[in-house]
Amino acid sequence: MPKMTPKQIEQLFTRNDGSYAFARWGRPIVPVVFGVEEETLKVVKGAVEAVATLAGAQMDELDGELGANLMFFFFKDWDELLAVPDLGRLIPDLESLVERLKAADASQYRAFRFDDVAAIQAAFVFLRMSGDMVDIPAETLALTQSVQVMLMWGDRAFSEVSPLAVLPETGATILRPEIAGVIAAAYDRMMPPSADDKSHALRLFARLQG
Template sequence: MSALLLPEEIEALFTREDGSYTFSRWGRPITPIVFGVTDETLATVKGAVEAVVTLAGHKMAETDPELGANLMFFFFRDWNELLEVPDLDRMIPGLAPLVSRLSEEDASQYRAFRFDEDGGIRAAFVFLRMQGGMAEMPAEALALTQAVQVMLLWGDRAFAEVSPLAVLPENGNTILRPEIAGVIAAAYDRMLPVSAQDASHALRLYARLQALPAEGSTT
């Protein structure tokens, strides 16, 4: 496969700031819901999620039997708007101090995950403040970036310096970088666990990457 990452590069993608290795993937079908956007943007976000889920060989569903929707996207202009969302404080413990901290940091995005007993992702909440650079991003690129970042529990700085996306010079289309697409596909291999805390898991991902066929990336 082209653009194959080295084991240490894969390990870095799932290493947290404290040096611990933490990997998790969805253990149940994904049911997305999007708040605060137009119907057109809603379709773009759900389309991006579906494209990445298909790449992973995972499944989507109309409803989650326990939660209704288990992947929630919130688009807004000011963090304080979250305090007005009904029952959100029940889903996000400590919402008020979190909003205060994110406002002080002038943060543009925040993701929160919930996990099943086996460590698999049970639910994810994506908060996007549409100001500045975030508001200027093309909807397709923004949606694909966010879909990628909730498909796995990535390390704190996995995409801090290099975006998971790339722009094709020949036509200007935005694609998911082949090496990241490969990691996602490998991570959902049925022979691998839904969660891992040992860095040796990165070696297993590397082995699966070598076995993947060379193919195009999600657009």
């Protein structure tokens, strides 16, 4: 498995302002998918299950508070979000957010909610299926998004290098082994559910050596 340095791990959880911010799920994950056909729904849920299994994170059929706590929205235009019932209660300032995303011509956006120990309580994934996004295979898109909501990563964690790799011998798309290792280490039961100190990256590094 390719080795990551402590600095590389630290960068995975560093925000644009230079602060360190890490969080993992603090409750079983209950995914729901809107805006796709049954076949794609199975692909997305299968990808979430695969990454959760790798992490050792739990999944469930129902979240007692929200019903579902990991929501994927597939759509063609950002304005469609304004018509989703009750979404404004879950996403603060939804109208201004939609305006910003339209102005930036964004193709995707993720939002998180956190519990009282700063672990992930809910996550929302918004995917505008137009332009280049339409050409991405469903399996690749689902796996990429599942990786990106399994932890709260830094702002630029995968801006230059995808968390996925293609096996040259088979052409199959897989999660890069070093990223899989970081996810598994992050869910080690001896590790905290959230962290804002860079020493956390050293603890992840130590587990990867084991």
